[in-house]
Amino acid sequence: MFSFIKKGLDKTLGAIKEILPEKVEKIDKTLLEEILIESDIPYELVEEIIYYLPPSQTVVRDDVKRVLKAYFKYDTTPVQTEQNPFVELVIGVNGAGKTTTIAKLAHNYKKENQSVLLGAADTFRAAAIEQLKSWAEKIDVGIIYTQQGHDPSAIAYDTISSAVAKKIDHVIIDTAGRLHNQVNLANELKKIVRICDKAFTGAPHRKILILDGTQGTSAINQAKAFHEMISIDAIIITKLDGTAKGGSLFGIANALKLPIIYVGVGEGKDDLIPFNADDYIDTILDSIFTQTHG
Ligand SMILES: Nc1nc2c(ncn2[C@@H]2O[C@H](COP(=O)(O)OP(=O)(O)OP(=O)(O)O)[C@@H](O)[C@H]2O)c(=O)[nH]1
Numbered sequence: 001m002f003s004f005i006k007k008g009l010d011k012t013l014g015a016i017k018e019i020l021p022e023k024v025e026k027i028d029k030t031l032l033e034e035i036l037i038e039s040d041i042p043y044e045l046v047e048e049i050i051y052y053l054p055p056s057q058t059v060v061r062d063d064v065k066r067v068l069k070a071y072f073k074y075d076t077t078p079v080q081t082e083q084n085p086f087v088e089l090v091i092g093v094n095g096a097g098k099t100t101t102i103a104k105l106a107h108n109y110k111k112e113n114q115s116v117l118l119g120a121a122d123t124f125r126a127a128a129i130e131q132l133k134s135w136a137e138k139i140d141v142g143i144i145y146t147q148q149g150h151d152p153s154a155i156a157y158d159t160i161s162s163a164v165a166k167k168i169d170h171v172i173i174d175t176a177g178r179l180h181n182q183v184n185l186a187n188e189l190k191k192i193v194r195i196c197d198k199a200f201t202g203a204p205h206r207k208i209l210i211l212d213g214t215q216g217t218s219a220i221n222q223a224k225a226f227h228e229m230i231s232i233d234a235i236i237i238t239k240l241d242g243t244a245k246g247g248s249l250f251g252i253a254n255a256l257k258l259p260i261i262y263v264g265v266g267e268g269k270d271d272l273i274p275f276n277a278d279d280y281i282d283t284i285l286d287s288i289f290t291q292t293h294g
């Protein structure tokens with residue numbers, strides 16, 4: 001089976017190969033520990049994983065898979081996708097990949113013959129508005145925007161109202177990753193959430209946090225801060241293609257107890273793949289064990 005996640009894990013698999021040039025049938029736990037640490041699974045989790053393995057010094061693929069799977073029990077999202085419009089609010093620090101991911105998501109929906117309207121509520125920087133406009137043109141979806149410095153909540157409101165009036169299927173709202181300070185950011189995000197609900201009761205239906213995968217587990221604290229501000233529903237990890245820290249997803253999913261719904265594996269509009277924990281774990285284990293899955 002061709003695995004889409006493989007593109008995103010290229011560097012991580014390369015790093016594993018440096019430690020383990022030849023695949024094995026059974027692996028020594030000390031070596032496994034080294035591989036897991038190298039791929040940026042947090043140290044406490046690695047300890048825990050080793051602890052839950054059978055007591056023998058060497059272990060087989062099925063043993064490892066069983067233990068690793070436990071860290072992704074949050075990967076089913078109970079969302080009401082039948083809401084029309086289905087409103088998604090995208091948040092995250094600047095540079096995490098919010099705007100690019102919004103374009104990819106919108107492109108995905110379009111491919112499924114669903115209509116999309118984008119809201120450029122990152123009014124903090126003029127370039128941010130331009131960037132989203134240029135994506136909207138490229139993937140041919142509508143966008144509501146205003147001038148730099150205008151109230152982002154007003155944009156969120158206008159986007160949702162317009163989508164309701166035009167019976168659009170999906171609304172995706174971009175937000176600023178940084179304001180003058182953290183308190184301002186928290187207040188602004190909370191206000192956007194409130195106004196979304198005013199525009200269409202129940203909106204936003206999904207608050208998505210974008211995390212830069214190249215930051216590895218250091219993104220966890222950042223994620224917790226956003227989660228405390230407006231309680232996130234799901235995570236998307238970007239730039240998995242640019243990092244050997246592919247194991248950090250274990251730490252992120254486990255620390256936040258939130259589902260990872262997609263991973264970004266490049267800068268193009270097609271470079272967003274639905275995250276599947278089984279596929280992800282199998283791809284890593286394929287690079288360690290001779291025994292294949294199935
Ligand atoms: N390789 C790679 N690059 C990505 C991916 N996602 C985003 N990028 C790149 O990361 C950079 C930042 O992405 P943006 O989408 O502008 O990030 P942002 O969070 O909107 O940033 P601000 O608007 O400044 O807050 C851009 O150069 C993107 O092309 C990915 O999955 N893989």
Ligand SMILES: [Mg+2]
Pocket residue numbers: 098099100122128131174
């Ligand atoms: Mg942006």
